[in-house]
Every structure is written in C-alpha cells, then in structure tokens.
Amino acid sequence: MQLSNLKTRIRTMTALVCLPLVAGAAFAQDTDGTDGMEMSEGAIEQSDTGALQDAVVVTVGDAEIVGADVMTVINMMPQEMQSQPSETLVPMAIEQLILRELIVAEARSEDLSEDPDVIALVEGDAQAPEEDAMVQVWLDRELSDVVTDEAVQDLYDEAAEQQDLPPLEEARPQIEQALIQQAIQDIRNDLEEDVEVVFYDESGEPLEQAEE
Numbered sequence: 001m002q003l004s005n006l007k008t009r010i011r012t013m014t015a016l017v018c019l020p021l022v023a024g025a026a027f028a029q030d031t032d033g034t035d036g037m038e039m040s041e042g043a044i045e046q047s048d049t050g051a052l053q054d055a056v057v058v059t060v061g062d063a064e065i066v067g068a069d070v071m072t073v074i075n076m077m078p079q080e081m082q083s084q085p086s087e088t089l090v091p092m093a094i095e096q097l098i099l100r101e102l103i104v105a106e107a108r109s110e111d112l113s114e115d116p117d118v119i120a121l122v123e124g125d126a127q128a129p130e131e132d133a134m135v136q137v138w139l140d141r142e143l144s145d146v147v148t149d150e151a152v153q154d155l156y157d158e159a160a161e162q163q164d165l166p167p168l169e170e171a172r173p174q175i176e177q178a179l180i181q182q183a184i185q186d187i188r189n190d191l192e193e194d195v196e197v198v199f200y201d202e203s204g205e206p207l208e209q210a211e212e
Helices: 003-015 023-029 035-039 041-049 067-076 086-109 116-123 130-143 149-160 168-192
Strands: 056-060 063-066 197-199
Touching (some): 086 168
Antiparallel strands (some): 056 063
C-alpha cells in the first residue's frame, strides 16, 4: 500500500469536508430519491430566482444553514464542478454543510476543542478556525482505519464478479476512494440519527419528510 498517497487522499477529502466529490455526489446520483435530494428542491428553486442568500435552507439541530452558506461552498468547488447545473450543485453543497454541522456537534460533545491536535492546528502557522480544526481532526481519526489491504481486496473481488477490472494495484486508488466514500456516508447516517435535520422551501416553511 502506498501509505503516503492514501493519507494525502484522506486529508484532501477531510479538508473539503468530503462531500462535494463524495457523499454529495452519491446523493446526486441516487435514483431512488433520498431525503437529501428531495428536501433540497426548495433550495434549488431559491438559487435559480436569486432569493437564496438570506433564506434558511436547512437546520441541523440548532444550527441554521442559509443560502449564502450554500453559495460559498459552491464557489469553493473546483471550476469544472461549478459548470454543472444548480440542480446538481445545490444538493451537493447542502449535503456538505449538513455533514459539517453534524461533525462539529459531535466534536463539541467530545470536547475536541481541548484536544492537543486541534489546539496545534488552531495555534499553528495556518491558524485554522477552531471548527475547521475539529472537523479535520475528528474526520481524520474516523477514516484512519477504513482502508486496509483486506478491505481493498474484498471490495475488488466483489466488483470483479460484476465487471472486468484491471489488476488490483491499478484499480487500488478507485477502490480506496470507494471505501472512503462509503465510510463517509455511514458517518453521515450515524450522526444524523440523534439530530433533527429540517429542510425549508422558498417561503421558509419546513418541507415534509419524503417517504422511503
């Protein structure tokens, strides 16, 4: 395993809170219609009409995510991603922000602000904001044991039963990416169990949860 490359991929995803390319993309591609996509439709309409900036798009527990937050995330995405339609970009950005709030809440419940690694990031040369530092440290630790040789081999074997694949070492980066993607989605699901996430339409009214 090329450990340094794997750590770089994990750190890059952590720095982006992982969702624009990972969980957000998974939501955007879900043809079954997950809650995240269904609840984002009102926000998409607001984005198209230019009325998004100050409107509450979603609440995560006591935290509010407004349109300006969504647009900030979109503006931070790679240029090639920003060319996609709002129907794709807005849900991706919203899901990133939801995951971030869930992680911040969990990190605070664990008093991670007092963790030496978090303090080092806040007080170091980069002087990261405390919430950013907590998200990075918490997520780094959660993902540290996700990619193992056994997990890579198992997923490769499973995929090889359904399609022709290149040799394992050539496919390894994609396999590792898939393992990290699934881990992030599992984290999102686990953290949301005890937190109420409410989406709002363009008039500021809560949207009803879509039936599964």
